[in-house]
Amino acid sequence: MTDIRTLETDVVVVGAGPAGSSAAAWLARQGRSVILADAETFPRDKACGDGLTPRAIAELTRLGLGDFLAGRARNQGLRAAGFGQVLHLPWPGGSLPNYGGAAPRLVLDAAIREVALAAGATAVEAARAVDVEREDGRVTAVIFEHEGARLRVRANTVIVADGARSQLGRVLGREWHRDTAYGVAARGYIDSERSADPWISSHLELRGRDNEILSGYGWIFPLADGTVNIGVGTLATSKRPADINLRQLMDFYADNQRDEWKLSGAVQKPWSALLPMGGAVSNVAGPNWLLIGDAAGCVNPLNGEGIDYGLETGRLAAEYLADRPSDFTNAWPDILREHYGLAFSAARRIAGILTSPELLRLAGPVGMRSRWLMTIALRVMGNLVTEEDTDALARVWRTVGRASIALDHRKPFS
Ligand SMILES: Cc1cc2nc3c(=O)[nH]c(=O)nc-3n(C[C@H](O)[C@H](O)[C@H](O)COP(=O)(O)OP(=O)(O)OC[C@H]3O[C@@H](n4cnc5c(N)ncnc54)[C@H](O)[C@@H]3O)c2cc1C
Structure with a gap:
């Protein structure tokens, strides 16, 4: 392929x-x-x-997408089902909104992108980044x-959000x-x-066709448009790979939920x-480039949500870059660790344990019998302990995180 054109920008x-x-x-x-x-x-x-x-x-509202959200599904909490129990756990509120939502990614992502374009960003579509050019260790172009041709985008700063x-x-x-738990x-x-x-709704007791218990959960997220998003997810590690046909399992799960x-x-x-x-990614930054969102492993190990981390790390990167730092190599992983290190370390440790169906069989019924434990689990699993929170649970969760990160042989983002 030959170069067809070169574009110049401050940030790509x-x-x-x-x-x-x-x-x-x-x-x-x-x-910029x-x-x-x-x-x-x-x-x-x-x-x-x-x-x-x-x-x-909260993050979408900050971006100015309040009107978009007003026309979409809104929910008041999580209905957790399994091991003979059904619990309705409202979103806790506090420093965050007391409601959640749901929007198909087809429309949500287009809406967020429109915010960026309205702010002045220039879009290039159907462009797959395949390589970089470097000078003295710095990336000079993507x-x-x-x-069907090559496009070079020369930039001072590269943000990788792929x-x-x-x-x-x-x-x-x-x-x-x-080797760290992944989804x-x-x-x-x-x-x-x-x-x-x-x-x-989340079904925490996920069973296969032979009624065997699986280490994962099924979900149904209503979209308020005549449909629901339905899915199944499981945790795995290189030692315990997920040996499941997920699509068949999803169909089986849907059949089980048809009447209800x-x-x-x-x-x-x-x-x-x-x-x-859980930040199980190394080399998240170099002199003038940095990774955000899923690329940096910013997904909650306990429930697989990553939209909020994606939105937050995008904003954090912009705030960091506002001071025009000269070298991001150590500073960016430090920022990610400061915001997410403790929670990710503890959560991925728990997620590693949950890859064992035997343990789930024992712990599941105990957890589901206690509304108190499940309320705690919702707040921790839903990434709803904020840095501003000073209540007992927030303090305990941070202490657990500190103990966990001290034991880590490879800390998040390193
Ligand atoms: C089955 C499933 C269910 C999930 N459910 C939820 C949920 O309910 N709630 C939640 O919060 N999170 C959920 N997540 C996680 C969530 O989808 C991700 O965390 C989120 O999309 C991360 O956003 P991102 O911008 O980092 O990456 P993405 O949303 O993946 O965006 C990456 C973009 O990069 C583009 N791209 C890729 N490679 C290149 C390249 N080489 N050059 C140029 N462009 C490129 C892609 O086209 C894409 O548009 C789920 C994930 C899965 C797999």
Whole structure:
């Protein structure tokens, strides 16, 4: 392939998912020249449960997407079912909104990207980043495959937001450690008469066709448009890989939920994917480049949510870059550790234990019998302990995190 053209910009953001679009929006609002490039053409779909935690709602509202959210599904908490119990656990509120939401990624991601473009970022679509050019260790340009030719984007700063597999991150030396728990999940859409249900539902006792218990959970997230997002997810490590046909399991799960959720027809648009979790990624920054969102392994190890982390790390990157730092290599992983290190360390340790179905069989019924324990689990699993929170649970969770990170042989983001 020959070069067809070269573009010049201050910042190039690779990947226009929630992380990349958030970073591009906040940087463009600072008045910086930003190119926001993506391998796909928008609107584009993405394997996801479409669930928005209160933390994601807060971040979307901050971006100015309040009106968008007003027209979408809204939920008041989690209905957790399993081991003979059903618990309704309201979102705790406090420093975050007391409601969550849900929006298909096809429309959500397009809306966030529009915010970035409205702020002044320039879009380049159907451009897959494949390589970089360097000078004295710094990246001077990102090379894209674009419309059958090569496109060079010269930039002072490169933000890598290209998702779980992070093709460009790998070029830059990113390493994903699968000995730490990661997620394997599948989602689909199905018609439901309960599409306006005000609770998102998780089934914590996930069983296979032989009634065997599996270390994972099933979810149904109502979308208030006649459909629900349905899915199954499990945790795995390189020692305990997930040996499950997820799409078959999702169909089986849907069949089990048909009567209760008044489901009709087949599961549509099935899509499965892997999720790096808990910051189990090394080399998240270099002199003038940094990784955000899934590319940096910013996904909650206990429930697989990553939209809020994507949005937050996009904003944090923009705030960090506002001071025009000269070398990001150590500073960016330090910032990520400061915000997420304690919680990720503790959560991925617990997630590693949960990869054992035997343990789940013992712990599940005990946990589900206690509303108190499940309320705690919801707050921790939902990433709803904020840095401002000073209540007893927040303090205990941080203490657990400190103990866990002290024991880590490889700390998050290192
Ligand atoms: C089955 C499943 C269910 C999930 N459910 C939830 C949920 O309910 N709630 C939640 O909060 N999170 C959920 N997650 C996690 C969530 O989807 C991710 O954490 C989130 O999408 C991360 O955003 P991102 O911007 O980092 O990456 P992405 O959303 O993956 O965006 C990356 C972008 O980069 C582009 N790209 C990739 N490679 C290149 C390249 N080489 N060049 C240019 N562009 C490139 C892609 O086209 C894409 O647009 C789920 C994940 C899975 C797999």
